[in-house]
Amino acid sequence: MRLTGKGRIAGVVGWPVSHSLSPVLHGYWLESLKLDGALVPLAIRREDFARCIAALQQSGFQGVNVTVPHKEAAFALAHDCDTAAKAAQAANLLVFHSDGRIEARNTDWVGLRESVHAAMGRLDGLSVVLLGAGGAARGALLALDALGTNKVQLLNRHADKALALSRAMQPLIKSEVLGGGLDQWEKAAPTADLIVNSTSAGMRGNPPLTLDLTHLKPSAVVLDIVYNPLDTMLLREARARGHRAIDGLGMLMHQAVPSFEAFFGVRPQVSEGLRARLVEALSRD
Ligand code: ATR
16 A cells, blocks of 8 residues: 555445455555555444544545445435435445535445446346345346346345335336245246346355256356355356356446545456455455
8 A cells, every 4th residue: 555645545434344345456456556545444333433424524535435334324424425325225435525525326236237247248128036125136226227127026035025125116217126035936037037146145154045046047147246255155056057157246346446436536447357356355354
């Protein structure tokens, strides 16, 4: 990290924050672009969030990335926000403007859109099964819709949450959205061109999703937003059955692009070098 009196500084705010890969991502770009700046991890408790954000703004920070549990509080304290933050009622990026305004943005959905686009191109006319109905599923719906999907079947362990989310999101998007329980998997799976896991199942410390992949058509692609571990059981099984599998690192790398640009003024590139650096960081975890 190079930081002189003229360098720009930004943070990542969470509780805990030690698991965040933002310092690795931004550090890689700062180093390869030879920019004078730093992104520092800041462990901040829920009750201290608003006070700390004000202090960081006054100290000349450009802004912060926001992670669990502060995404909703970040949205609530901002003066204005982008459409995605409004749809999610949550923000993963706060930009501190020179006139004192705090802007809330949600770039999680951009990460998924760019990751899917890089792997598959547009999804015009295609059908997707989206697993999960939390904040990540909300962003995923925006991303899939922006790529032109025809239909998204939203399946969740608790069906009522999937139904509520599909009703809330339908007015915001063009794709048809149908909510239901995971018990509808057998019926939904054969129609899907893409499966997206947006649940936290399969994440280190959580039980994996147990889905019968024999119902998928051979051309179906399987994407997992989980990146720790990178090789989830879902992706391993998909690959073993001959499906194309997309891991969560693409989404992670792409969601950081708009943050870096907002903090440091340069649009960075997602590259194999960055991916290798993240794989190395994850292996040290
Ligand atoms: P996020 O904001 O990251 O999406 P969240 O709002 O806590 O996090 O949502 C987590 C999602 O993972 C939910 O859809 C949850 O299902 P429920 O709504 O039924 O709880 C889903 N999830 C977590 N663990 C799961 C598991 N073992 N099997 C299936 N779904 C799981």
